[in-house]
Amino acid sequence: MLAEFASVVDAVRSAIGMQQAMAESNSGLVQDRRIEFRIGINLGDVVVEDDGDLMGDGVNVAARLEGTADPGGICLSSAVYDQVRGKMDITAQDRGRQQLKNIAELVQIYSISPAQPAAAAPHTTVAPRLSIVVLPFVNLDGNSEQDYFVDGVTESLTTDLSRIPGAFVIARNTAFTFKGKPVDVRVIGRELGVRYVLEGSVQGGEARIRVNAQLIDTETGAHLWAERFDKPRADIFDMQDEITTRLARTVGVELVAAEGRRAERERPNNMDAGDLAMRGWAILNQPLSLRRDSAACDLFEAALRLDDCNVEALVGLAFYHGNDLRTFASTNRDEQLRIAQMAITEALRLAPSNALAHFVHANLLHVSGATERALRELQFAIALDRNLAWAHADAGFLKVLLGRAEEAEADLTKAIRLSPRDPALDRWYALLGIADLFLGRLNSALDRLR
Template identity: 90%
Template sequence: MASERPNRRLTTILAADAVGYSRLVGADEEGTLERLRAIRKDLIDPVIAAHRGRIVKTTGDGLLAEFASVVDAVRSAVDTQRAMTESNAGLAPDRRIEFRIGINLGDVVVEDDGDLMGDGVNVAARLEGIAEPGGICLSSAAYDQVRGKIDIAARDLGQQQLKNIADLVQVYALSPAHPAAAVPHTTVAPRLSIVVLPFINLDGNSEQDYFVDGVTESLTTDLSRIPGAFVIARNTAFTFKSKPVDVRVIGRELGVRYVMEGSVQGGGDRIRVNAQLIDTETGAHLWAERFDKPRADIFDMQDEITTRLARTVGIELVAAEGRRAERERPNNMDAVDLAMRGWAILNQPLSLRRDRAACDLFDAALRLDNHNVEALVGLAFYHGNDLRTFASTNRDEQLRIAQMAITEALTLAPGNALAHFVHANLLHVSGATERSLRELEFAITLDRNLAWAHADAGFLKVLLGRAEEAEADLTNAMRLSPRDPGLDRWHALLGIADLFLGRLGSALDRLRKSVEINPNVAMPYFFLAAASALSGRAAEAREARNAGLRLDPNFTVARFRNERRSENPTFLNQREIVYEGLSLAGVPEGN
């Protein structure tokens, strides 16, 4: 019997290792480990994410990462080494933490857990071993891909015999501290790059400083969870505290495209928060929000404030990047540009016609880079939405495309919470309801602020015959993201749960709210038609039915009955009331 072929792919491998780790630990074990953890969290992880890399694994003193692009890998390495030079400034030589980095383009074996194996990895590790402290070594396979595309001086080290590597390897060394003389160095700020400046305490009350600083720190942490975001560490951001700032200067100094600033003011039993998102290139205010909140537990207040802001700012950043790409390079967009434009569409209230344009953008992105995680997740999300809203006219094909895309996305980014959310969606439409709920719960462990996952967890409890539990999850989603583009759907889901439980008055209120917020989705109209008919509101039922059929002329009671998504007996029994209501409203029966 033939053994199964291993899963292989061509990828860029980056290996990094701390110089003199044993010596540093021997001299100051706790201090060294604490600094390494801080460097990973505040510097290395955000840089790798900003350049669309994936950390494969870490060791006590090093890490292995992969990139779809060699240019991205080298830029990540250069940014890391330059940032480490700044971090070590002023420290005695024996206390500095320096890294060696090796980069190789090679064929690797992909293990089931996402680990990478093979000579492609081994060469990168051996290149790291011969790099100078603070330096970078590239194989010729990698260097050929970046020649002329980076402004760093490269030295040809000739052919090297690397340990345990059979063939000689042509090696090139980069010194990030020395730009190439012929090419002026101009830093291009990464996409989705932002610094959260310390919020201002307008009360001037020193006792409130810790709360205001806590908002800044928590917001910095939450924004860093956005896939692809490059967020300046809080230690750097706090050097601007209580100083007059020019956001354009900050943008140039820190290499970021956006600044977030704000203020907190107390008054009696309330707290008022103001926040603004500013483009550092133009100084233009892209978004602003102000909200009041009753005073409560300090940590509860911080959590609610930062969660609301992080979700909204994440949406605004993606939209701003989409507009920037259309403005600056309308005829020369790369895969990241196209994927961001797609997500800018999906981050608006659901519209199946408009979302088709997002699907086209994701397809175009994947033709340029079939490893773009955001495009893969977006493509699966689009097809899953079509299936979930009963709008699909080619169910099997859309499910196949979505499953292939999300499987690849999770292979490339197993820790991506949004990818697990989309996977849960596909399990849901496939009828694997309990598995879907477990996948949502896992997504929430990865990102506790993922409001979409909380909302869908509530709806899945309806499918599992636990409709009375749905409201807690859905209202939590609304608390986390009170202006979410999915708000119309969440009101609809609350109305559906009420309908299942026979609470017709509450169901009507919530379903009306749903179609008021977003009149472009068919299913809430059909549920509203059913609830209205069951309540004896024949005219409202006809109006809702007709609105639904204008949006989805192929909808029938039979089609809805055949896609029931769960075999739970309580759910099936409760669903009968919907069939009855749809029939009373005059929705076509179908067959």
């Protein structure tokens, strides 16, 4: 039987209901009296024949998926799985990319077994992109009085990472069940359904505190990134705030880069819109390069051809064109401004609380001459995500342009504290120097400009 649905969620829900009903019907029957179905579900265009029959590649893939399913099971294409993940309470097994009969491209397949009892169903949870758990940081001093500070770092990081668009962050209550226990990150990855673990330690002395952090891939156990912070002991809450905000900013950039590399490694010829958008942002997070940033634009456009509602790709496309305008690299100002404004308007319609989208919108207001409005938009972006270093830096820049140079230093200094190794660091110091020039502080200006 072939059935067409207007909604992917409805299709999967109906398939699960059918298989569960058949399992009930078969209970108590000997094996050779049972009726068991296989179901394959695909998302694609179909051609309706004169007699009402459905034809096309979308149908062919669904038929081949049905053939690979277990009796009583359901096989989904990646196009289907991406649509229902997070919207339905299902556990899927990743069967990898397979060659299906008479289908030219490899197909990424996921399977679910709703007819089997939960305890008997062999499965692994397919972890979402940008999924992470922050394990409780370890207090290396063993000083119980320092526990509240160490636990505070863990909790604040969990909160701050949750602000990253598209991130899936395990709640602190679950994370803290691992406190003080030896852990295998690969087991945690399978149990919690996450791709990454952030772990770390805190060690204190009389004058300084040292924080170590590592980002780990739960599939391989490989360390993807590590950082160490040495801070003078000061107000404990200010110190905690600075460490966690800086960590959150850096980890967010590293997560996007890791996801871009994963997509290139696992699906080089079959990337979906999310993969392409991640790869584009991994490029934009590097130092400014007109040629390389143009490659990011190509990736965002390719993502939007697959999914014109992908917010990360819409924001990335607007950011690229806005940056061309800001750096005077544009060869077609009116057209680039039109493309950028259309993209960011759609992104904000789809995700009105996306801080990065508001930051990019502020860029476009700035290049359009609406500097006061741009500053208000940046302040709104910062209210949504206090760790958005770019927004703090641009707020300082716009205050210089508006004749408020005395206010700029706080914003620019905040950006540098949040992202002390940012590719834009030279520009931020230059802006501090320019603010000093406006205020007549020539020696300070020379130091910063140098």
